[in-house]
Amino acid sequence: MDEYADLAKIVMGSTRGYKLGSLEFPLRVREKLKCKDFHWYMTNVYPEMYVPGNLRQQLDIATQRLQNEQSVIAQRNAQELYFNTQIKSFASRRNDASK
Secondary structure (H helix, E strand, O other): OHHHHHHHHHHHOOOOOOOOOOOHHHHHHHHHOOOOOHHHHHHHOOOOOOOOOOHHHHHHHHHHHHHHHHHHHHHHHHHHHHHHHHHHHHHHHHHHHOO
16 A cells, blocks of 8 residues: 555554565565556545545654654663663672672
């Protein structure tokens, strides 16, 4: 579905738990048969289907926000891990010094 994959996910809902498998074979067949892309289908076969004009832009913005949030979370986790490591190291040195 090419650039319409994000729209399909929104319309159909989550595909979590659904194993799609490899797309290598269908993509080779599509290339060999010189099939049109999904945009061609939407434009020529089903033009009455409404697709929001700025959907791609909205999805890109949402994806960027999610990636930024994940980056912040990963950074906080790394800082927490570093802090915990430092505390354990300090405690270990303190225990060794008291022996």
